Amino acid sequence: MAELNKWQTGTTEGHSQWYIERFRTMAARGVDLAGEARLIDAMVARESRILDAGCGPGRVGAVLAERGHTVVGVDADPELIAAAIEDYPGPKWLVTDLTELSLPGIDEVEPFDAIVVAGNVLTFLADGTELAVLTNLRQVLGPDGFIAVGFGLDRGYSLEQFDTDVAEAGLRVEQRFATWDVRPWRSDAGFAVSILRSADKS
DSSP states (O other), rough: OOOOOHHHHOEEEEEEEHHHHHHHHHHHOOOOHHHHHHHHHSSSTTOOOEEEEEOOOOOHHHHHHHTOOEEEEEEEEEEHHHHHHHOOOHHHEEEGGGOOTTGGGGGOOOOEEEEETTTTGGGGTTTTTTTHHHHHHHTEEEEEEEEEEEEETTTOOOOOOHHHHHHHHTTTEEEEEETOOOOBBOOOOOOEEEEETTTOOO
């Protein structure tokens, strides 16, 4: 059984439903919630296979599906997956812990062309499981694919440790930005978006 993550242990009762309603309200107001999806869409070929890892209530994967990609979204929180199924029918939404992620485990055969890990997902993992998750992501990634990971740098998972885990997982940092809208990386940035590829691919 997967170890409980910080989303499960570090939030209050009702937090998942609050999170769902927060994004529903923002969407109803017309707030732009597609920034991460725009970046991924610009980097992949048409009709790509994309994994939304830690998909939450589905906002990123839904946009990518609307743009013609085949999307699988996974999250450990059943409430968030239920909301994704209700709000965004079409993509395949599954309750899956990233520490146990595998292609057979999500009933998939073909690896993914791209993986998006948005919403501070890595910082909600149980301490010490980040390397295992990055390794699992690499194992479901196609040979020419990439992983886009974004998280705040004030949330207990340092960029130095992330880069160490990336290398140990058999990945490398190809590009890094300060935001999902690709503002240039600065050493004093409070957020990092990293584009990862397999270490054996130049």
